[in-house]
Amino acid sequence: xxxxxxxxxxxxxxxxxxxxxxxxxxxxxxxTLRAARWWRALRWLAYGAAALAFLIAGLELFLPxxxxxxxxxxxxxxxxxxxxVIHLMSWAVAQTFFMAxxxxxxxxxxxxxxxxxxxxxxxxxxxxxxxxxxxxxxTDRLFVLLTPRKTGSGFAYLPKHGLADPxxxxxxxxxxxxxxxxV
Numbered sequence: 001x002x003x004x005x006x007x008x009x010x011x012x013x014x015x016x017x018x019x020x021x022x023x024x025x026x027x028x029x030x031x032t033l034r035a036a037r038w039w040r041a042l043r044w045l046a047y048g049a050a051a052l053a054f055l056i057a058g059l060e061l062f063l064p065x066x067x068x069x070x071x072x073x074x075x076x077x078x079x080x081x082x083x084x085v086i087h088l089m090s091w092a093v094a095q096t097f098f099m100a101x102x103x104x105x106x107x108x109x110x111x112x113x114x115x116x117x118x119x120x121x122x123x124x125x126x127x128x129x130x131x132x133x134x135x136x137x138x139t140d141r142l143f144v145l146l147t148p149r150k151t152g153s154g155f156a157y158l159p160k161h162g163l164a165d166p167x168x169x170x171x172x173x174x175x176x177x178x179x180x181x182x183v
Contacts, residue, residue: 012175012178013111013112013113013114014112014113014163014168014171014172014175015109015164016108016110016111016112016163016164017107017108017109017110018107018108018110018159018161018162020098020101020102020104020108022094022098023141024141024142024157025094025098025101025157026091027139028144028157029094029097029155030090031142031146031155032146032155033090033093035135035137035146035183036153037149039153042086043086046082046085046086047083049078049079049082050082050083051079053075053076053078054076056075057071057076060072060075103123104121104122104123104124105122106121106122108120108162110158112158112172112175113175114175114178115127115129116129116130116179117133117145117158119156128145128156132148133145133146133147133180134147134148134180134181135147135148135149135182135183136180136181136182136183137182137183138182141159141160142159143157143160143172143173143176144156144157144158145157145158145176145180158172
């Protein structure tokens with residue numbers, strides 16, 4: 001080696017530095033859950049149960065005869081609970097991941113290259129190869145890297161505000177396109 005770095009290797013390496021931000025984690029969790037089939041099925045089940053409960057409550061109220069207040073109250077409560085639980089679950093997952101990210105200590109640093117990604121913080125060091133992150137979603141503020149469909153809904157995220165230069169977003173997108181599939 002002559003001490004001169006290969007330009008393609010240098011171009012294939014993006015570095016980010018960023019603090020754990022709750023809004024980033026919430027968005028990454030939202031994207032991850034939307035990409036998971038089991039989450040979509042669970043949401044449809046919850047909304048279907050809510051619609052059925054509200055339908056039963058409505059029929060009890062508007063069909064001839066004296067409505068049973070207990071049935072109406074229970075069905076309305078069940079419908080509200082089903083929808084609330086679905087929304088609270090994603091909030092709770094995001095809060096849990098955010099607390100874990102903050103516990104890693106200080107500013108996070110990420111390096112993404114041809115091998116995959118490496119995330120470091122004061123108390124953590126994690127490397128993930130592309131085989132475990134074959135999909136990604138880009139939002140206005142993040143690149144969310146996703147595990148394969150068959151393994152569930154794991155994720156890593158790269159906030160655009162962690163890039164040293166806004167032009168690095170194009171380089172990162174190109175790197176992700178070479179090693180991962182856009183969802």
